[in-house]
Amino acid sequence: MTDIPATGAFYTWNNKQDPQSRIYSRLDRFLVNQKWQTTFPDMMAYFHLAGLFDHSLCTVSDAKLVMTRRASFKYFNMWGKAPDFLTRVQEEWDKNYPGHKMFNVVKKLKALKPMLKDLNKECYADIEKATKFAESELAAVQPARISFLKQKAKTQWLEDGDSNTAYFHGVMRKRFNLNKVIQIENQRGVIFSDSKGIQDALLDYYESLLGSRKSTEKVRTEVLMAILVHFFNDSWDIIGEDICDAIKDFFNSGNAKSIMLLIRAFSSFSKPSGHTMNNEKSEVYYNEVSSELKNDIHQATGFVEGSLPFRYLGVPIQAGRLSQLECNALVERMVNRIRSIGEKKLSYAGRLVLINSVLNTLYSYWAGMFIIPKGVIRRIEGICRNFLWDGSSDYHRVPLVVWEKVTLPKDEGGLGIKKAELCNITAVAKLVDWVYNKADKLWIKWISQVYLKQQDWHTYTPAAGVAWSWRSIYKVKEIMKAGYQNDQWSASSKGYSIREGYEWLRTKQPKKDWVQLVWNSWNYPKHALISWIVMNQGLNVKAKLFQFGCSPDNR
Template sequence: MEACTSLRELNAARDSFLQQKPKTQWIAEGDNNTAYFLGNLLTQINATNITLIPKCETPTSVKHFRPSACCNLIYKTISKLLGLKLKHFMFGNDLLMFCKGNAQSVMLLMRAFSSFPKASGLSMNNSKYEVYFNGMEEVLRSDIKQVTGFIEGSMPFRYLGVLIQVGRLTKKECNVLTEKMVIRIRSLGAKKLSYAGRLTLINSVLNTLNNYWASMFIIPKSVIKRIERSCRNFLWDGSSEYHRVPLVAWEKVTLPKDEGGLGIKKADIWNVAAVAKLVNWIYSKSDRLWIRWINQIYIKNLDGLDYNPPTDATWSWKCICKVKE
C-alpha cells in the first residue's frame, strides 16, 4: 500500500513539473509517451497537409489567409491527447487588449507584450497587430504608433466573425451575414432534397449562421426579413430565389410542431431571446470579466431592474437594456 501511494505521489509530482514547463521545452522533452508519439508512429499517420484559407473575398497579403491543418483521424486523436498537457497555456490568437489613450498606459501594455515571448517561447508578428484610437489627437496617435510599431486600423473591423463598431448596426454592415446564407444555400445543392431534408438543413445549418450574430446584437428588422426570406425560399425551392406563392404561410411554418407548424424558429423572437440571456447574466452578476466591467461602469450600485441607460450610452448597451422591458 505504501509503495502504491509513493508511486502515485511521484507521478503527481512529475505531472506538476511538466505542467510548469514552457511550451517549447515541453515539446522538446515531453513525457513518457512523447517519444513514442513523435518517433515511432508510421509516416502515413504522423503527417498532415497544411492549406491556406482566405479570410476575405480578395486577399492581397499573407495575413489575409488562415492556415488549416488537414489531418487524419488517428493524428487528430493523438493531438487531442497531447493538447491536454498544454491546456494551461493561453495563446494570443484573436485577442483584444484595451488601455487608456496615454503614453504611460501604452508603455505598460507593450511591457506585457515583451514578456510574452520570454514566457512562452513564441514570437510576435507585428504585421498582424493593429491599434485603434477613439477621440485622440493626431500627435498622440503618431507617437503611440511609433512606440508600438503597429499600424492604425479603422472602424468597423471584424473580430471572431462579427463587426466591432461604435455606432448602430446597419443593414449594410449585416450584408456579410445575408451573403453568407446565400452562399451556403448555393453550396448545399438541395434541389433534389425532400422538404424534410431542407427543413433539417435550415435548422442545423442556416439558422446557426444567424444564431451567432443574434446572440450578440439586435439585428435590424430589414435584415431579419431577408434572413427569413432566404430560409423560406430554400424550404420551398432549394435555392435562394423563389418566385411562386409559398405552399404554406411563413407564420404557420414557424409555429411549434405540436401547434401544426414545422418548428422553425422565428428570427426576430429568437434574437430577443438570445440577447435576453445576456441581460440575465448582467443582472445576476455572473462571474465573467465583461459583466463585472458593465456593473462597475454602468449599473454600479443601482437595482438592475430599475436601471435606465444614460443618453450618451452606446447603441449596443441601449439595445441590451431595452430587451429587459
C-alpha cells in the same frame, strides 16, 4: 550569413517626410557568420527609435549577461491562509511613495517582499519539523487504525483476501489491468503495443517536454503566472483599486517609451509561452493622439492604424447602432452556404435539416451579441423560406404553406423552425440574465459601475444618451422581466436558458391530432414532410390536374 535575434523598433528606416507621405521599412540587419554564432551564442541586437536620423541606431549586447539575475521571489499560497496576512498587507499597502501611480504600485509590491519573508519565518519556518512530528504521531496510531479497519472490512476479504485463494488473485489481476498501459501513440502518430515501444514513447515524450529550454521556460512562466494570480486573489480587496488606477494611468499618459515597454513585455511573455503577435493582423486605435506619437508607435510596433467599425471574429464592432449594411456579411454567408450546397438537389426534408443545423447556426452566432435590425431579420427568414420551398435563395412563387405555420413546433402542426426575431430576443436575454444574477464577468462589473450605479435592475430605466447596445439590452429586459421573480428566472429552477426563454415568449397553439400519423419512426422523412404539406392543404392538386387537361369538380 544570418541575422541575430533583434528587439526594439520594428521598422529601422523612414524617409522623414510628412506623416501623409512617410514611408517605413525594415532595412537594417545585424548579420553574423557561423563562427560568430558559435563564439557568441547569446548575442542580441536592439534597434532604437530613429529620432533625428533616418536609420535606427543598433546596439548589440550579450543577452545571457543582461538576463542574469537573482532567483525570482515566489509567493507561496499558504501565506494567504495566515491569520494576520491581510492585516500585514494592508499596513504595507497604506504607505505612499512619490511618483506616478504605476511607480507607486511597483514600489508597494517590492515592499511586500520582506514582510512576506518575515511572515514565512514566523509562521512556517519549522514546517518540515512539524510535518515530521505529525508523521511520527500518525505512525504511532496507524497500526491500531489498520486493525480497526480490518475488522470493519468485508467478510470475504477478511476470510480470503490475505490468503492464496482464487478470490485474492482475481482482485489483484483486476487492479493490475486497471493500471496497465495496453498501447500508446507517440508524438509522430505511431502506435506501440509492446512493452519496449511503450517505454520508449513515454521517455521520448518527457525528454522533449522537460529537456528543451523552451518547454522549461514555458512551464516556468505558467507557474509564475499562477503564483501572481493566487497573490492577487488573496489580497485583491486591498490592492485591486490601486492596480487598476495604475494601469489606467499608464495608458492615459502613453508615449513612445511606454509603448516600447509594452512591446518588450509582450516579447518577454511570447518567448517562453510560445504565443506571439501577428503584426499583419494587429491594429492600433487612437483617441486624440498627435501625428508624431502615431508615427513613433507605428515605427516601434509595425501596427497599422485601425478605424471603426471593424470586424472581430466575423462580427462588426462599432460604437453606434448596427445598420443593415453592416449585416450584409451575415446575409452573404447564408446565401453562399446555400450556393455551396447546390440548388434543387435536396428534398424538402433535407432542406429542413440544413436550415435547422446550418443556416440557423450562422444566424444564432450574431443573434447572441446584439439586436439584429428587423429588415435583416426579414431577409434572413426570406432566405430560409426560399431555400425550403425551392432550394435556392431566390423564390418568386407563393409558398406551399405560410411561414407562420412553418415556424410552429411539430406537435402544434409546424416544422419546428424557430422565428428569427424571437431567437434574437431570447439570445440577448442571456445577457439580461447575467445582469440579474451579477455574473462574475468584466463587462457586468463595468456596467454596474457606469450604468446601474446601485440601482435595481428589475426597475431600472436608462438615462438619455446611453449607448445603443445598452438600450437594446434594456428593451429586451422589459420584454422578459415578467418571467423573473426576486431576480431569478421563474420558469425553471435551473435558471434561464435560451430554449426555455423561447418557449416562454412564443405564442402557443393547440396541438394537432394528426401529428403522430405524420411524424413517426416508420415514415421516411421525405414522405413525412409531403404528408405534412397535405395536412396543411399545401399541395396544389387542382392546379396540377388542370395542367394535365382534367377538370375536377369543386366538391
